[in-house]
Amino acid sequence: MRDIFRTRRMWRPRGELKDRYDVVIVGGGSHGLATAYYLAKNHGITNVAVLEQSYIGSGAAGRNTTIVRSNYRTPEGARFYQRSVELYERLSRELDFNLLFSQQGHLTLAHSDRALITMTERAEVNQLLGIDSRVVGPPEVARLCPELDLSHDVTWPILGALYHPRGGIIRHDAVVWGLARGADRGGVEIHPYTEVTGIERSNGRVTGVRTTRGDIECDTIVSATAGWSTLVADLADVRLPITTHILQAFVTEPLKPFLDVIVVSSQMHVYVSQTDRGEILIGAEIEPYTTYRGTSTFPFLEYSARHVLELFPQLENVSVLRQWTGLCDLSPDYSPILGVTEVDGFVVSAGWGTYGFKAAPIVGTTLAELISTGRTPELIAPFTLERFYTDTLVSELAAAAVSH
Amino acid sequence: MSRDFLAVELAPADGFEPRWRSPLERALRDAPPGIRDLSRTGKLHVHGDVGAPPGVEVVRVAPDRALVLCAAADVERVRGELGERVVDMSAALAGLEVRGERLMRRLADLDLDALPAAGAVAHVPATVLRDGDAFRIFFPQEYADHVGAVVLDAAAGLA
Amino acid sequence: MRLPPSPEERIDRSRTVTFFFEGEPIEAYAGDTIGSALFAAGRRVFSRSFKYHRPRGLLCCSGHCPNCLMQVDGAPSVRVCTAPVREGTRVRSQNVLGSLDRDLLAVVDKVGGPFTPVGFYYRTMIRPRRAWPYYERFLRRVAGLGTIDKHARRSSRFDTEHRRAEVLVIGGGPSGLDAARAAARDGRRVVLVDEGLALDAQLPREDGFETIAPARAIGIYEGGLVPVDAGDVLLRFRAERVVVASGAIEQPLLFPGNDLVGVLLPSAVRRLTRLWSLRPGERAVVITADDRGLAAAEDLRRAGTSVARVVDLRTTQPAQMAARGSHGRVRSVSVDGDSVDCDVLVMSGGSQPAYSLLAQAGARVEYDGTRGIFVPRDLPPHVEAVGSAAGEGARGAAAVPAASYRGTESGGRCFVCICEDVTDKDVKRAIAEGFDSIELAKRYTTVTMGPCQGRLCHLPSIRLYARETRAEEATIGTTTARPPWAPVRLGLLAGRGHEPAKRTSLHHRHKELGAQMMWTGEWRRPHSYGDVAAEVRAVHEGVGVIDVSTLGKLLVSGPDAVSFLERLYPNRFGDLKPGRIRYAVLGTDAGRIMDDGTIGRLSERDFYVTTTSTGAETVLAWFEWWNAVWGYDVSVDNVTGALAALNVAGPRSRALLARLTELDVSPDGFGYLDAREARVAGVPCLLLRIGFVGELGYELHFPSPYAEYLWDTLLERGADAGIRPFGLEPQRILRLEKAHVIVGQDTDSESNALDANMSWLVKFDKDDFVGKWALEHVRERGPRERLVGFEMANGTVPPEGGQIVVDGLPAGRVTSARWSDAVGKAIGLAWVPPALADEDSRIEIRVDGRLEPALVRLRPFFDPDDERLRA
């Protein structure tokens, strides 16, 4: 309680760009800032600039629906996200900034036998890796979420659910600002409104970047540009097997506590949580077409409303206040593309689709380690870009599609 | 082999009396006046360009495909006249007629002044034709219960 | 107390309506809103503010602000100032502890405490971590406004109607009406919608165009889609041209005490006095930047309120301005040290074009420094703005007021955003902390994120921000518009909520027979008819029949049909004789299994292709796409719904069929994997002799309108052979006994035909086929995992999805598992590491946390040599 009335700057005002940095991080979202923070904190690498074309958190970091969980399908994925959840659990204290991490539990509903099989598979994999995750039947679902309509005269009766007690939601802006403050205090420079327009190379390795505020030399470039990943990788002539889609979400007016667990229905393409501001937050699946244009659509509101009311008929008179759209960089196997590329010094964090926010801390720690040691940490070795050439995909199709 | 197994109108055979049943029969049991089952209309898919033989209606449903409507009894004849690239879809599509623009506007996002056209009715792919105040809707028969229920419900909302 | 009747008033004094506020009956006139009736009954405090729980009263009376939100008949956050009275309606206040007039949480306003500075929650409650869940629960309880009855069901009816208009005019003010008339004169089909017409002066019915009110456009979306909230009906307009005449929104002034009860915007004065003949108070002060304030002063005088002072900011620029109150109600206002007593304070900070719809439609919004407002520019082609929505100063020039006015030394709070209780201090503090771009400041302070959606706080917050950072307002820009333009109920968006569901022609027969139905994709199918074991037995020993109409069915015909299919599938078809059938697996370009089914050759150039039940649409789209790419002379027709399909299976199926058809069904006349056309019970059928369930069997495909007839006939004529209908569950057991794969269950999006033990169907010697290179790569690198059968050592049935464990880690997975009476064992299919994929390999499967042993089996568990199948 000590310093809440004291006005303390979160970060230094933006200064001039230097001519040279050891590491340039493109993208001031959660991944870019986390990488910067851990470079300084864990490895003492501080001659680092984060370049952001707009304000920090202006991309998916400030638009996502903030689900943090680790009940993934593949052992590689589950292990990786579990480490991230553990880092998030400590991060408020570490940053001395309350990220409002609410581990209220995460329920993925099954409306078909097939879905129950996939959930059993996930639960079994999770349990073998020490992750709290289990399949529960309708009575347990009713106990965990009494608000749900569990009757059978609905289009999609609820046959059970995958329950993940440590899954939760977090305040996205807090994550961005907390990491930015941590990075700034560690000595990293953050440059908002600075767009990267070119990547300089010689002899197959990076030498610098061009920006809208001048050119910079550097040894390492990290692209943490999520929805813009293919555009930035193109600047280095690196081709990423990624398509960009939009993902939409909306919130209702704030309500007194109504729902204290996250409810996901992949079959109905909808997920629902209540934020700490009281709003009911509703998200969906990515739109099937590829685009960089982030316009919100009306049919999205209509079908999401239809499906939400099927789960929660009590919300019929609750009003939608705001809808918005973000860009998602989707990889073919729904797993990220993380680490080195064929261009020396060009490191990527991409392919995050609809699920990358939960990974920010683990991306930050592992990429920082990679940059500092020059070796790919084991945890992210399965996610190299190379896997698309060696056909060793890590398929999370069953666990990632709508579950974020 | 032919494709006789697609034909709905049967010549009588050897002691059996196959009974045809409309996919909408149950759904429209309690339908108010003005809603009619047209499932037994003859319906043919034609690839490529189609000339229209007498007594049929032709609706272009895709650049390279048309839906041809005719009386059930004429399917055989029309199929013959339309040549090779014809598939008898009489059994595939259910059909119904509703009356009133208002009701139609609650069922489909279509320009009712630019019919016939293909589009979604009750979220289901359909072809809609207009005759004055009456609208004929043809759609995959497996949605018959669903579309029937939506139509009756929409009509009830306007009653 | 009402004023004497006036011709303008909207109330019908001859008709009274009674509703309930906090359980007490309130009498109103027809034509009142809940808000006007409560005001008439003497209520001044209508809500408590979000954070400080300060009393708040009517401010705009136009549905823009958060001050009159109440629960109405269980619906949260209803703006009662625009909600018409209805007999018996139950109205309650929300977000109070105690009552509106005595809210215990108002203590927050008095003592301040840790929960007041902007962003406090980021900086508190971090340690100890154990305590956070308790803090969190507290935070959640104080957040939020309305409450929901958790047990309520859907109770209102909402409909959706699709409309078309050549010209859609949004807003029925003078400029909107002019636009509508002009377009109608040009012979266009015009519709005008207005959110408030029912409240303000009723429009004369005009010829030439249709008027819908109250009806609120909630957005302008792609394709000219303009959804309109017309109460219980959502009108989805598609318009060739949209004219936005949404007017302007009156803006508040920023000074200490600007949120006190009794502080009004001019529109509130106009509506209270004119529509409902109410006197807003006894003594008023007006502070205005434009003529709206002057008009309000006139209205007040006519209503018998004395106007003690009018400050016109166009002629005087006060340096100091503050309102003071007691018990939350305004008592006096001081301007440059000159204090005047009053119980009404009208403020008018100019008006801001209501540009949201335009911005959402794609217009750029630009700050006009000389007028101090944002104006829309660069409208998209089919959208037009008229009147004050376009930024035209309809009522004469306005002064640009100060970003905020200083109060006296000890002055109260000055609110920038009344929804979120954000003060000018909060904004300054945010800037000082480094949230120094408007977007960051907005997010940190949450200005514009409340129920008014920025209508009353966007412009003032930007002015303030610009002054504090010395930025040019013009360089600031605005946030992207986040639709909808006004809150819209989920029920209205959802409409009637019917979801398309597919049913086979035998759906009702199954129900009549007592089947338990289950979902498979969009279809519902019988799980069983009550006795799974008996249904399995019938197929093994007698005859059973299952409805397989859900199979996707495609006709592929044309001179290039063979080349087309050979290029799509890894299989070969050129050597398939007419009248013969082949099992085929469809692969993706990456060599993954996409779907499977049987392909029968009907003639040289006609093929009949079946797909999985859930795969039909995907496969059809896949076929059509490749057909377009390759340009073959082939046509593809989806006949899924045209044909019902029944699988008649079991040792007695042949005898049964023989009774119903003239076709030679002898083993020589109609062998395994033959296709025939014939009448069965008088119905023309395509008969396929295939055996997914592992016994002698025939699939009959025939026109769906005869499904019930043929089904009934089979059951009748097969009765003496003990025929039973069987469902999906018995089918799953039967096929598992044969180790037949279900694509999508035993395979997933990463499985390929080689690892799934189907290499026999992959013809690498073909020129090319979809996914060939990928399968070649798989062949070279060898399998990563293999699909095998297994039987449990001790009879436990492992869960589907269960894990094969090696060294304590997941190494494979069970995809299917069942108990089989016929085999006398628990059997299943699983993906295992290649090293464990040999006959008799021992694997361990996790069941309820224990490891259970099993043995790998590479051949079918039942009738391994297919003798019964081929009989």
Ligand SMILES: Cc1cc2nc3c(=O)[nH]c(=O)nc-3n(C[C@H](O)[C@H](O)[C@H](O)COP(=O)(O)OP(=O)(O)OC[C@H]3O[C@@H](n4cnc5c(N)ncnc54)[C@H](O)[C@@H]3O)c2cc1C
């Ligand atoms: C609606 C929605 C809901 C989601 N829900 C969840 C969820 O519940 N859980 C979850 O884990 N994930 C979720 N996601 C996904 C998650 O938000 C993203 O995967 C993740 O935020 C991506 O990492 P980031 O934060 O670093 O990206 P971003 O915040 O997008 O950061 C990338 C930044 O790069 C900047 N940039 C781009 N190009 C350049 C350039 N040339 N020069 C300089 N800067 C540039 C952009 O401006 C942007 O700020 C959701 C996404 C969306 C859109």
Ligand code: FES
């Ligand atoms: S007073 Fe009702 S919305 Fe402002």
